[in-house]
Amino acid sequence: MTVTKENTTIGFIGTGVMGKSMAKNLLKEGYSLNIYTRTKAKAVELIELGAEWKDSVAELAAESNVIITIVGYPKDVEEVYFGNTGILENAKPDTYVIDMTTSRPALAEEIYSYALSKKIYALDAPVSGGDIGARDGKLAIMVGGEQEAYDVVFPILDVMGGNIVLQGQAGAGQHTKMCNQITIASNMIGVCEAIAYAQKAGLEPERVLQSITTGAAGSWSLSNLAPRMISGNYEPGFYVKHFIKDMKIALESAKEMGVMTPGLELSLSLYNELSEKGEENSGTQALIKLFED
Template identity: 65%
Template sequence: MIVELNKEKTVIGLVGTGVMGKSMAGHFIKAGYEVHVYNRTKSKAEDLLEQGARWQDSPGELAKHCNVIITMVGFPSDVEEVYLGESGILRNAKPNSFLIDMTTSSPALAKKIYDAAREHQMVSLDAPVSGGDVGAKEARLSIMVGGDKEAFDAVLPLFEIIGKNIVYQGQAGAGQHTKMCNQIAIASNMIGVCEALVYAKKAGLDPTTVLKSIESGAAGSWSLSNLAPRIINDNFAPGFYVKHFIKDMGIALQAAEEMKLDMPGLSLAKSLYEQLAAIGEENSGTQALYKIIDK
């Protein structure tokens, strides 16, 4: 039996206040919720503390104070440590707590956490997001969710504070599998976006004017509309880190191999991004792929 959430009694904990988590926590604070935060680098949470968030010294300490715990960390290894480690969430959260991992992580790990949560009388959802830093800031993330439908229904009002396109995908792990589909589609598309801009430049065209013609037609995509302008303006700051995209592509390729699928476009994209990381661009935004294409 899943406990219904009452706004007055809902206390939200957010582990990971980086590019995405910081904006998400801010939206919950503005919506009137009590919010507790933890981040490995406390300075990244200072703005949230000034807004009224409460600091906790570990994921476990945070879990003791909250009944909805959201994680937005970097890698599957981080997710595993945050949930299953000695000072992790599962060892410290109260029964009937809602555990929501919004990191892009492994579908297999999502199922592992789901099973462990059930053993502790807790509810787990895997709910990775798409939309980047802009989507997080503007509270219009796409959220893809796996787990029990009853749990999804219970936390939907919270998802609606930070997102617009919120879809229940199925059982535990389904949210992560859906995010892999998202990353696979983006991977090859980013190659196309960068190649188109390089071609425009070499042909002596104004890339901004070219963009006006192609972004609203059949070539249109989120990456073309949102990241191509950044490339044109030499803005390679991260909305989403290169190193995290390489991680995502690795997860997708591993899952594809388990399903005996060949992914030539994804494999090519991953190899190009690994070249980009090798020249010191791992902390740049994914649009920095342009630097490899524009040789």
């Protein structure tokens, strides 16, 4: 199969902060899009832009030849892929399925193996870049699966991403995303400490950022989330609750492999504390509240 706008109908499941923007970009590019989400109201904007609503996962799967999912938790992934009403029992042979949820590497391998038994081609392709990357079509997309399947769906991934890399076999995309989240976990602590320090020293945090974002301390979180912290903007580009989920998956995988992750463990404990204070639906930049307290 060669993906063209004429021969491809994309089924899209998941219209959260990032999923909605990703789906919008596919529509703007001219792809036909079937859409399903648990709450139809969340899909209204996409329907108005031309997406076709489907009443169930099964219906969407049967009427699409490329299916993209970006849902909340591994249990949600299992629910949409498996069982009599799931994607893999209802999609036609030669369908391509791309799970862009951050999920367990072992689950990605399970989906791949079962899909292959149905002559369905599965890729795990978690993303990074937050709401801004999703909006601008500049996400980092980390892919696990077969080269042939990757090559087929690359034009679709290219609409949503600016840095797309096939990392290896099934599960490799998820393992790479764990590396990403482990890096962010410690970095977010450093960003918060730096802002708190700047404020205590009587500096103007915005001016401090002008100096340190372009030096050795530079990072995506420092450039994009630190300004939100300073302005008191805690709207979610990425939810605290989802970051906690990701860190737990990373910690579980690291322990299985015998890898030390003290920075990850500290970050998880701080975000758990933040969540217990009622901030689970805030953006990850809300961590600064612990340092201000």
